[in-house]
Amino acid sequence: MTALFSRGKGRRAAAAVGAVTLGLVALTACDKPTPLATVTVGSTTVTSEATAGCFGDGKALEKSVMEKCLSKKDGKTVKVGAGEKVRIGVEPKIADTGWVVVAGGPVMPEPTNNTYRTFDTDTLFTQKNQMGQATLMDKVTVTVIELSKGEAKGMWHFNLERDGS
Helix, strand or coil: CCCCCCHHHHHHHHHHHHHHHHHHHHHHHCCCCCCCEEEEECCEEEEECCCCCCECCCCCCCHHHHHHHHCCCCCEEEEEECCCEEEEEECHHHHHHCEEEECCCECCCCCECCCEEEEEHHHHHEEECCCCCEEECCEEEEEEEEEECCEEEEEEEEEEEEECC
C-alpha cells in the first residue's frame, strides 16, 4: 500500500497549514483601522487614525470619554508659516455623519458634510480669554470631531506650531 503523501510532502503541507493558522490568529489580534483625518499645510501632509481611546466605532462616545479626549494633546505636529492656509480633510465615512474642528474653542459654526475645509492661521491660532480678548498662540491642538445627532463618535488630534522662520 502506498502512502498518499510522502514524508517530505506531508511535512510541507503541515507547515503550510500551520503558517495559515498563525496568520489568521495574527489578523484577529489586530485592531480594526479607524477612518483617517488629514492636515495639509503647503506641501506638508499629515494623516492620522483616530486618537487612541477616542473612537466609538459608529457609536457615540460616553461623556467621560469625550471630556478626556477633548483635553488630549497627543497628535502629530505640523509647522505653519504666517499667512499659510491649513486644509483639514476627512474620509467620506466621517463626512457622511458630519464633523467639526475645535482649536482652543469652536472654529466652525456648524458641522459640515464636506470632505475638507480650509482655515487661515488666525482662525486656528487665536484664542479668546473670558474677557473676550484675543491672544495669538504659538502652538494649538486642532481636534477633528466626528458627530452624529450632536454626539461625538470619534476624535483626531493634530498639533500645529507657528513657524517663525
